[in-house]
Amino acid sequence: MDISNAIARYLNDVVFSEWSITGCLKFLAEKDIWVTSQKREEIMNEFKRQTEMTSTHQSLIQKARNKAAKLSSSAEWVFQFAEVTAFFDRMDKEANERLLNVKTSLYESAVKVQVMGDKLVTLCPEPSTTDDQKRHEFVQEDQNGEKTIETLIRKKHPSSGGCYEAKLIP
Structure with missing residues (x-):
């Protein structure tokens, strides 16, 4: 779900008397929308746009239209509040942790690669039967210390037939 649809859904699903900018931000976060400081401006602009549209929607009662108009006109001001800034800081921290x-999962993943000639045929995330020490040795063979898949697929595993194995180790 994108930001625009999520905000529209918030305004549709939540009772108008409970509409708020912080409530909308929490709703977005619950819907797994990446609410980060990088998207702060986009979220604010979309919130203003959606509430402006809602404020002129004739199928809503006047109180709901008034609330939407008030939220739209105060959005830039409210987005500067410490509570909103703290919310974005918390979301930034969670996004960085995720x-x-x-990245940690990627680096700890074993992959099986099959190459024919110079072309990559398959890349499978299946667990390997080879022990961690063998994979570790393949990684350490790289002269430059770079652990790229291109470098790793050149290291043929002796018992794999046409497959190569690699484990990226941080």
Whole structure:
């Protein structure tokens, strides 16, 4: 779900008396939208756009339209509040932790690569039957200390037939 659809869904699903910028930000975070400082401006602009549209929607009661208009006109001001800034800081920290976990998982993953000639045929994330020491030796053979898949696929595993194995070790 993108930011625009998520904000529209928030305004549709939440009772208008409970609409708020912080409530919308929490809703976005719960829907796994990457709410980070990098997207702060985009989120604010989209929130303003959606609430402006909502404020003119004739199928809503007047109180809901008034609330949407008030939120739209105060959005830039509210996005400067310490509470909103703290929320974005917390989301930035969580995003960095998730990214670090993904990178760590990637580096700890064993991969099986099959090459025919100079072309990569398959890359499988299946666990290897080779012990960690063998894979570690393949990685350490790289002269430059670079642990790229291109370098690693050149190291043929003796018992793998046409397959190569590698484990990226940080």
